[in-house]
Amino acid sequence: MHKTHIKTDLPGPKARELLARDALVVSPSYPRDYPFVISHGKGAQAWDVDGNRFLDFAAGIAVCGTGHSHPAVVRAVQDAAERFLHISSDYWHEGQIRLAERMNQLSPIAGPVMSFFAQSGTESVEAALKLARYVTGRGRFLGFIGGFHGRTMGSLAFTSSKYTQQKGFFPTMPGVTHVPYPNNYRPLFAGDDQGQAVLRYIENELFLHSVPAGEVAAILVEPIQGEGGYLVPPDGFLAGLRTLCDRHGILLIFDEVQSGVGRTGKMFAAQHWNVEPDIMTLAKGLGSGLPIGMVVAKRSIMQKWTRGAHGNTFGGNPLCCAAALATLDLVEHQYCANAAKVGEYFIAKLREFAAKYPVVGEVRGKGLMIGMELVTDRGSKTPAKKICDALITRAYHNGLLLLACGQSTVRFMPPLMITESDVDEAVELLHHSLDEVLASERSAASRGVAAG
Numbered sequence: 001m002h003k004t005h006i007k008t009d010l011p012g013p014k015a016r017e018l019l020a021r022d023a024l025v026v027s028p029s030y031p032r033d034y035p036f037v038i039s040h041g042k043g044a045q046a047w048d049v050d051g052n053r054f055l056d057f058a059a060g061i062a063v064c065g066t067g068h069s070h071p072a073v074v075r076a077v078q079d080a081a082e083r084f085l086h087i088s089s090d091y092w093h094e095g096q097i098r099l100a101e102r103m104n105q106l107s108p109i110a111g112p113v114m115s116f117f118a119q120s121g122t123e124s125v126e127a128a129l130k131l132a133r134y135v136t137g138r139g140r141f142l143g144f145i146g147g148f149h150g151r152t153m154g155s156l157a158f159t160s161s162k163y164t165q166q167k168g169f170f171p172t173m174p175g176v177t178h179v180p181y182p183n184n185y186r187p188l189f190a191g192d193d194q195g196q197a198v199l200r201y202i203e204n205e206l207f208l209h210s211v212p213a214g215e216v217a218a219i220l221v222e223p224i225q226g227e228g229g230y231l232v233p234p235d236g237f238l239a240g241l242r243t244l245c246d247r248h249g250i251l252l253i254f255d256e257v258q259s260g261v262g263r264t265g266k267m268f269a270a271q272h273w274n275v276e277p278d279i280m281t282l283a284k285g286l287g288s289g290l291p292i293g294m295v296v297a298k299r300s301i302m303q304k305w306t307r308g309a310h311g312n313t314f315g316g317n318p319l320c321c322a323a324a325l326a327t328l329d330l331v332e333h334q335y336c337a338n339a340a341k342v343g344e345y346f347i348a349k350l351r352e353f354a355a356k357y358p359v360v361g362e363v364r365g366k367g368l369m370i371g372m373e374l375v376t377d378r379g380s381k382t383p384a385k386k387i388c389d390a391l392i393t394r395a396y397h398n399g400l401l402l403l404a405c406g407q408s409t410v411r412f413m414p415p416l417m418i419t420e421s422d423v424d425e426a427v428e429l430l431h432h433s434l435d436e437v438l439a440s441e442r443s444a445a446s447r448g449v450a451a452g
């Protein structure tokens, strides 16, 4: 048992002191689940300020794809920093041009693409929405229930994975209509293929009764839904969306902020189904931790933007571009394939794990974007939220950093460079943590406290 890596009570004394200082001066809005205070990281390991070592299977919310402080990324950032830290988007520099050229080679769009540079996922989504409105002259959009696209007023209008993200902020950007994301584990519609059912709902109900297709600028969709529960859509769904968009002159925007840059074992998740978007948003793993986002669009679309239509100060920051170029090299040549291989191994291990615990309803995912949904029982499929939250906390106490998504799904989004032995360690810690949670549930039940 790897519990030996935890040497103090958690949080330890140094962490406790920092947490007390933080509570006085840092916004309480951050949704932090457990008190991990990092000192430093290396690869898939992270140490807290008290010297406890953790296996990091959260990777800064799917950001540190190349692992913590990969030497090639650090060197690229240091080299860039020696030359200049900033120049602004009013000028040109080679790193930004090279990154846009690289995206032109790598993107899932067959023809030429152009890129706009941002600092985050939400800013990339805002830019994509503005581009779609600008070039179509249409005002409406479709998004998906359970989607997460960010927290600024445009992206927030689409975000619908938890009501706390919306509560207190109405009105957000008008014109967004949500439709269900296809979920074969929890079907909303009749029939076996929830993807086709959602497509029929859009075409035959929504477009017919309340949202004129000719007023819709774009459909914004995550090729694999992230925060909403790590849902992999049924085959044919994204292709069906493509056809529907083409039929009505609607642009298709793939939000690959979480699923992109090797996370799913392909450079972009949409490549699992060979479907091309018109516009794609990126951030998170693109810079290995440096804040960079990109909007990648067909050249025929982005070149319609006129001078001054959209811009920013920090877009294309030289350190971020250098980090992204180094990241893309590592992912393209090593880590994408590693994510596919180790991801398959991990899913097989989790399915063995699931066979031992009826509380696991479903294991799903692609590459190293894997979700394990917990339910009170497999018949009713009632989300076991309390057990999920307790498992995440116990895993932290045992030295494994995890996060949840959806209502009761444990999500695994480790660095893309992990080995099978990292997976073995994580699964062992998971066993131990879930045994502890279930034992405490049993003892609570025997005292008459409700589980779930």
Ligand code: PLP
Pocket: 061, 120, 121, 122, 123, 125, 148, 149, 150, 151, 222, 226, 227, 255, 256, 257, 258, 259, 283, 284
């Ligand atoms: N889009 C997706 C799919 C995301 O998962 C996220 C963040 O989790 C965002 C957009 C927003 O990114 P950011 O937090 O960098 O604004």
